[in-house]
Amino acid sequence: MKINPKIFKAYDIRGKEGQDLTPEFAKRLGGAYIVWLKEKINKNNPLVVVSHDVRELSLLLAKNLAKGMSMAGANVIFSGESSTSMYYFVVNITKADGGIMVTASHNPKGDNGFKICLAGAVTVGLGDGLEEIQNLMENETDFAGEDEGSVETKNFLSDYVNFLTRIEIDYKEKIIIDCANGAVGPIMEEVLRKLNLNAEKLFFNPDSNFPNHDPNPLKEGALNKLVVKVKESGAELGIAFDADGDRVFFIKKDGSLVGADVMAIILSRHFLQKQKGENIVLDLRMSREVLEEIKGGKGNAIISRVGHTFIKQAMRQNNAVFGAELSGHYYFRDFFFADGAIFAALLFLKIIGEGGKTLEEITHGLRNWEKSDEMNFKVENAPALIEKVKEKFKDGKQKEIDGLSVDYADWWFNLRASNTEPLVRLVVEAKNKETLKEKVGVLTSLILGV
Missing domain, CATH: 3.40.120.10 (Alpha-D-Glucose-1,6-Bisphosphate, subunit A, domain 3)
Structure with a gap:
């Protein structure tokens, strides 16, 4: 055929x-x-x-x-x-x-x-x-x-729900859960039957038309309805799953997104408080503040190529307790070294329930560096471009785990080729907005040949 x-x-x-x-x-x-x-x-x-x-x-x-x-x-x-x-x-x-x-x-x-x-x-x-x-x-x-x-x-629905609900949660604040009309809805219905959560449901009914918003929560506008509901209802937290239920995102009461970098800090801190010396896997786009948190907590940060295949490999090879990707995938040794979105959401509720603080208090001050979104640029010859950028920034500390990463004292960037499209992807982070703006401008001009 x-x-x-x-x-x-x-x-x-x-x-x-x-x-x-x-x-x-x-x-x-x-x-x-x-x-x-x-x-x-x-x-x-x-x-x-x-x-x-x-x-x-x-x-x-x-x-x-x-x-x-x-x-x-x-x-x-x-x-x-x-x-x-x-x-x-x-x-x-x-x-x-x-x-x-x-x-x-x-x-x-x-x-x-x-x-x-x-x-x-x-x-x-x-x-x-x-x-x-x-x-x-x-x-x-x-x-x-x-x-x-x-x-x-x-x-296997009951087996899965029983496995998930072994996580003991004592969280009384109101939450809104958006299942995107995807595969998570029926699972979360059963999870909520077993857990005493003050939860309001959004788009739990599976629907192949995805009538309420894009199946990818990171698409522009996909989280708007959840944000509105969180604000209108006075909920403390919004939780959004993607259509196939392997990624999860969190919204604060003011409607802002709790970034994957912040989630990685919170979850890393949880595991390292239980056991020092644990290995934690991060995709190389994660904030340097996550690395500092892990180091300060007496853990070991393992830097991986982007993509669930590579994260899972690194998790197994290093017997890592936890792993995180910028895209909203969270991996756990207790979840077969795989990415478990509901597992991550329930564990997060357990952590904030035990902390005795509001979500705003827990997340306050965790991020001080300024970071760009991942930016995409259409190019014809990604390897040649990366070599050009490598030469331009040869005075920085360079690594080629996935594309090119270059570190300086007060900023860093990663430039890598897409695995599936004629694109390069760029992430830049700096200690302040001014430096971030300057370096994004320099790199953008270099990439576009301006």
């Missing part, structure tokens, strides 16, 4: 429902994955998990995916609709050899995709086997195994 090669991304497969991603594609993917997995783990009848999000064709794609897997000899646990974090949970508690989640993450309506993993929910992306699966799909004609496997449907 003809396959659009552009749908194979760095960490997953993403394309258009009904165009790039059809039932036939899903069935072939299932077969190719199992053929690849059998050789990878030397097992004839692997046990795998299939889950799916709330998008229009996700269930149909998941059923065809499971069919292709079973025809190739796998025993499939079909866990149905779930968030991505719940999918990671199921792969781990069933001790499955791998799995595939049908989801386009936080992409717009009309998109869909597949997140592929090995045992332990270890990501399979480009460089880890995804290109080999692509080659099998394009070249092999028959994936049928000698013995057809089975497909067993099983609901």
